Amino acid sequence: MTSDSLRGKVALVTGASRGIGRACALALAEWGATVAVHYRSHEVDAQKTLASLPAEGHFLLQGDLAEADTCRWLVEETVRRARRLDILVNNAGIYEPLPFSEPDFERWQEAWRHMFAVNFFSAVNLSYHAVAVMRRQGSGKVIFVASRAGIRGEAHHSHYAASKAAMTVLARSMAVELAPDNIQVNTVAPGWVATDMSAEPLKVRGDSIVAQIPIGRVADPMDVAKAVRFLASPDADYLTGVTLDVNGGSYIR
Numbered sequence: 274m275t276s277d278s279l280r281g282k283v284a285l286v287t288g289a290s291r292g293i294g295r296a297c298a299l300a301l302a303e304w305g306a307t308v309a310v311h312y313r314s315h316e317v318d319a320q321k322t323l324a325s326l327p328a329e330g331h332f333l334l335q336g337d338l339a340e341a342d343t344c345r346w347l348v349e350e351t352v353r354r355a356r357r358l359d360i361l362v363n364n365a366g367i368y369e370p371l372p373f374s375e376p377d378f379e380r381w382q383e384a385w386r387h388m389f390a391v392n393f394f395s396a397v398n399l400s401y402h403a404v405a406v407m408r409r410q411g412s413g414k415v416i417f418v419a420s421r422a423g424i425r426g427e428a429h430h431s432h433y434a435a436s437k438a439a440m441t442v443l444a445r446s447m448a449v450e451l452a453p454d455n456i457q458v459n460t461v462a463p464g465w466v467a468t469d470m471s472a473e474p475l476k477v478r479g480d481s482i483v484a485q486i487p488i489g490r491v492a493d494p495m496d497v498a499k500a501v502r503f504l505a506s507p508d509a510d511y512l513t514g515v516t517l518d519v520n521g522g523s524y525i526r
């Protein structure tokens with residue numbers, strides 16, 4: 274499907290060097306948006322994302338989202354370079370195991386702090402600064418890339434699942450609070466998606482993972498990006514506080 278319904282819009286996509294973020298950048302640019310392509314460490318990959326985008330005006334922004342000041346700078350820099358910010362895609366994230374059998378309590382605490390800093394507080398802080406811009410503009414879309422894990426939980430990854438659950442409820446709270454400002458806030462909750470993040474589990478137990486997905490395959494990053502793009506588009510102007518499950522039917526509720 275082609276459209277130019279995002280022409281004139283400016284999007285900031287976090288974690289766009291790879292995987293789902295890269296696909297979101299491409300999907301939004303395909304419909305006409307100018308994209309700020311954020312990355313942390315994979316500059317060459319981020320350059321590849323940038324080079325793949327149709328049309329001109331897109332740009333790279335680097336920074337570690339665990340730092341609150343970076344979140345402020347990213348929004349300020351997007352507005353400085355592109356003059357506005359219409360769409361924030363809170364996508365960047367990490368996924369690491371942390372079983373309750375972890376013997377080192379210091380490591381346990383640090384792992385929880387780091388998970389929430391990267392997956393949750395980054396989105397809180399980016400949203401804070403982006404919403405201020407969107408309120409001044411009179412409109413905006415904030416989209417969170419959460420996870421199926423944030424809804425049903427995930428053994429051996431409780432800190433990851435909790436960070437995504439927090440994100441999902443943050444989005445619902447924002448949706449109600451910001452509706453009068455014409456800012457819509459929604460979430461996508463992917464199941465397994467074929468990216469670097471899931472490469473190891475898919476290699477080790479791919480068959481059993483696919484066996485639990487009625488559609489019969491793991492998602493491609495573009496499956497998620499198309500849901501994000503829909504939520505970013507005027508077609509979704511009456512949707513707010515929604516969580517779109519992009520999981521091939523693996524968890525229906």
Ligand SMILES: NC(=O)c1ccc[n+]([C@@H]2O[C@H](COP(=O)([O-])OP(=O)(O)OC[C@H]3O[C@@H](n4cnc5c(N)ncnc54)[C@H](OP(=O)(O)O)[C@@H]3O)[C@@H](O)[C@H]2O)c1
Binds near residue numbers: 287365462464467
């Ligand atoms: N893959 C799945 O199966 C799956 C399922 C459900 C939800 N999700 C969610 O989807 C989102 C994207 O996942 P993905 O699979 O595309 O992951 P990915 O391929 O591992 O890419 C992660 C992205 O996040 C960025 N990032 C990581 N830590 C960062 C930090 N501290 N500061 C700034 N950026 C950081 C990375 O930047 P650099 O590479 O430049 O360092 C990269 O662009 C995540 O929030 C993930 O939880 C994924």
